[in-house]
Amino acid sequence: xxxxxxxxxxxxxxxxxxxxxxxxxxxxxxxxxxxxxxxxxxxxxxxxxxxxxxxxxxxxxxxxxxxxxxxxxxxxxxxxxxxxxxxxxxxxxxxxxxxxxxxxxxxxxxxxxxxxxxxxxxxxxxxxxxxxxxxxxxxxxxxxxxxxxxx
Ligand SMILES: [Zn+2]
Ligand SMILES: [Zn+2]
Numbered sequence: 695x696x697x698x699x700x701x702x703x704x705x706x707x708x709x710x711x712x713x714x715x716x717x718x719x720x721x722x723x724x725x726x727x728x729x730x731x732x733x734x735x736x737x738x739x740x741x742x743x744x745x746x747x748x749x750x751x752x753x754x755x756x757x758x759x760x761x762x763x764x765x766x767x768x769x770x771x772x773x774x775x776x777x778x779x780x781x782x783x784x785x786x787x788x789x790x791x792x793x794x795x796x797x798x799x800x801x802x803x804x805x806x807x808x809x810x811x812x813x814x815x816x817x818x819x820x821x822x823x824x825x826x827x828x829x830x831x832x833x834x835x836x837x838x839x840x841x842x843x844x845x
Contacts, residue, residue: 701772706747719800721808740785758826
């Protein structure tokens with residue numbers, strides 16, 4: 695199964711072949727500012743995503759305190775991906791980019807204390823971390839490799 699999408703203006707397009715390794719939410723204060731609310735994202739190895747078009751990269755410190763790189767369309771500013779230093783080789787894609795193709799069912803939430811008061815915990819959450827859950831998160835990613843085959 696292949697997935698594909700574009701930014702709002704259409705200058706940036708992307709595609710990937712495999713189901714995401716993990717679907718998760720991040721409620722940290724950096725995501726709240728960047729995305730207007732919590733980040734709903736699909737995680738995958740960065741070499742599985744093909745991107746074409748003008749992407750402008752912005753780097754800042756993420757909720758973990760390590761650098762987060764954001765790839766935005768250089769024309770319309772749509773967030774295409776973000777790459778965390780804390781998990782080298784991984785990439786997060788905002789779930790909304792795949793609306794209509796992948797039903798968002800997050801299994802992990804990070805920085806749970808930052809979840810906005812209007813937002814209930816998603817019923818599909820299996821692991822909730824009060825921080826970035828780095829070590830546990832990597833284990834979770836690896837365990838989820840099995841789920842890709844089923845999907
Ligand atoms: Zn664009
Ligand atoms: Zn975050």
